[in-house]
Amino acid sequence: MTTPEIPSYTHAPTTKADLDYADLAVIDLAKAGTAEGRAGLAKQVTEAMAVHGFFYVINHGYTPEQTKRIFDIANVPFEGVSEDEKKEYAGTMKKSGSYQGYKLRQYWHIDNGVADQLEHYNINRDTSKRPHPQALQPLLPEIKAFSKHNHSNVLNPILRLMAIGLELPEETFIDMHGYDSVGETYVRFMKYYPRTEEEEQKTKNVWLKGHTDFGTITILYSQPVAALQILAKDNTWKWVKHIDNAIVVNAGDAMEFLSGGFYPATIHRVVQPPEDQHKYARLGAFYFVMTDDDVKLSPLVQSPVLQRIGIKERFESDKTPTMEQWRKGRTAAYGKSELTKKGTVEEEVINGVLVKHYN
Ligand SMILES: O=C(O)CCC(=O)C(=O)O
Numbered sequence: 001m002t003t004p005e006i007p008s009y010t011h012a013p014t015t016k017a018d019l020d021y022a023d024l025a026v027i028d029l030a031k032a033g034t035a036e037g038r039a040g041l042a043k044q045v046t047e048a049m050a051v052h053g054f055f056y057v058i059n060h061g062y063t064p065e066q067t068k069r070i071f072d073i074a075n076v077p078f079e080g081v082s083e084d085e086k087k088e089y090a091g092t093m094k095k096s097g098s099y100q101g102y103k104l105r106q107y108w109h110i111d112n113g114v115a116d117q118l119e120h121y122n123i124n125r126d127t128s129k130r131p132h133p134q135a136l137q138p139l140l141p142e143i144k145a146f147s148k149h150n151h152s153n154v155l156n157p158i159l160r161l162m163a164i165g166l167e168l169p170e171e172t173f174i175d176m177h178g179y180d181s182v183g184e185t186y187v188r189f190m191k192y193y194p195r196t197e198e199e200e201q202k203t204k205n206v207w208l209k210g211h212t213d214f215g216t217i218t219i220l221y222s223q224p225v226a227a228l229q230i231l232a233k234d235n236t237w238k239w240v241k242h243i244d245n246a247i248v249v250n251a252g253d254a255m256e257f258l259s260g261g262f263y264p265a266t267i268h269r270v271v272q273p274p275e276d277q278h279k280y281a282r283l284g285a286f287y288f289v290m291t292d293d294d295v296k297l298s299p300l301v302q303s304p305v306l307q308r309i310g311i312k313e314r315f316e317s318d319k320t321p322t323m324e325q326w327r328k329g330r331t332a333a334y335g336k337s338e339l340t341k342k343g344t345v346e347e348e349v350i351n352g353v354l355v356k357h358y359n
């Protein structure tokens with residue numbers, strides 16, 4: 001297959017700053033081919049989720065060249081599309097509760113009257129669901145292949161390990177994440193632009209506030225601009241270190257609910273990069289995973305592990321939302337709702353559940 005020619009994206013050099021990095025486990029998917037290998041990896045995942053809620057994945061099946069091509073493609077919706085055309089493809093988050101199309105810059109309020117300086121373009125794994133800007137059209141087969149790769153080669157092996165960790169049949173979570181089911185799982189390309197000194201000061205260098213992701217799993221392709229931080233158990237922010245061609249994985253709200261709190265959704269945020277990277281934009285490529293829309297997000301009480309250690313119920317049983325209700329509520333409200341400030345934490349109630357935003 002000949003691939004369309006697009007500009008090559010040059011990453012920023014890796015930072016030389018001495019940052020307080022989180023010590024995250026590395027899950028080597030090359031070991032996932034045997035039952036014994038999976039048992040070992042499942043233990044590693046369980047521990048990683050309990051300690052940090054984030055881990056790296058390596059040997060996921062993409063070569064460095066394939067990953068590089070994804071970043072070339074990721075840059076097209078930002079640099080290959082005019083500002084006017086971007087507006088035509090803006091998402092309708094508040095109205096539809098769905099991120100499809102662009103989240104344009106300055107849509108969210110960060111702090112002290114300062115709005116965000118980041119854009120994303122979101123594409124459902126069924127790329128034919130919506131029309132796309134002209135420059136992306138020839139790239140749709142590759143974007144489709146990228147979704148499929150994430151689903152089959154990254155997501156499903158991780159979901160298997162997470163089911164094993166709960167002593168559930170290996171396919172338990174996979175069965176809730178049908179590639180062809182009705183649901184929102186999507187690819188996101190994201191670009192953060194450097195901000196003015198005034199914006200940095202007014203927001204205390206926070207680019208994207210502390211939050212949990214609302215789906216089950218987030219798959220993030222590691223890139224060199226340091227900015228992602230996770231909230232550690234000791235309440236300090238730790239940086240996530242770049243590893244070439246690795247993937248960074250974390251659980252979101254839906255996984256926390258399904259696992260009765262066993263796989264918690266860790267709070268993370270994005271801040272201004274260290275000084276040697278100040279002038280660079282930050283390009284991201286993600287696969288945001290949700291269960292099928294109709295899945296009720298109640299704990300898998302049949303898990304022998306949960307029966308032994310106990311379950312954290314987040315909802316009264318008749319109030320448990322489906323994946324569709326939860327994602328729509330969170331998407332419509334994010335960065336737009338009236339928050340109640342409680343010290344450094346802002347709170348809002350979505351479907352009866354307290355959601356916290358950390359500064
Ligand atoms: O850009 C990043 O590294 C993280 C972005 C993020 O947390 C999100 O989009 O939910």
Ligand SMILES: [Fe+2]
Pocket residue numbers: 211212213268
């Ligand atoms: Fe996130």
